[in-house]
Amino acid sequence: MKPDLSHALQLAVGEDAAARVFDYARAGVTAIAPSGLTTASVYDLPNMRTRRVFSENLDAYGTGNFKRVDRNVYYDTVILGQRPFVSNTVAEFAAAFFDWQKIEDLGFSANMNIPAIADGRVIGTMNLLSTAGTYAPEVVAGAMEWQPVVTLAFLLLHLEGAEHATFHGKGASIDLTPNLEGL
Secondary structure, three states: OOOOHHHHHHHHHOOHHHHHHHHHHHHHHHHHOOOOOOEEEEEEEOOOOEEEEOOOOOOOOEEEEEEEEEHHHHHHHHOOOOOOOOEEHHHHOOOOOOHHHHHHEEEEEEEEEEEEEOOOOOEEEEEEEEEOOOOOOOHHHHHHHOHHHHHHHHHHHHHHHOOOOOOOOOOOOOOOOOOOOOO
């Protein structure tokens, strides 16, 4: 299924707009690219730091608190190259993530990071973890079709004040499924 940008724009109005749009993007992306754990991060590149703003497992990966951004293969691919970072083995993501052993201990051996790009810079990423071999090129291509919706969610979050905002809404019941039928 392709993203419905009209639907995304309808979700982008009112309280918790960023959370609603992100939930729509997450549902669409993970219907194409299975994820056992999805998180999202914002970037403060002038200060070389990032902060998690969404997590499906707050015990393993909580939100808040900035951490440094390291210059490595992830930085070169996502931040400088503005492309998704994809690894399908532990060895591939171990080169990029200091917490690779934690990821492996959680049962994951593959990842994909979808960059949200606005004004020529990465402002955030949707981060997916799964099992080895999950993110084949056709899966990545399908997930990347949702990049405009991911970017819209991060732009809305920035309007809320990305220093402290998260994609965890206030618990409002939101119907995100009308445009996801048939996935």
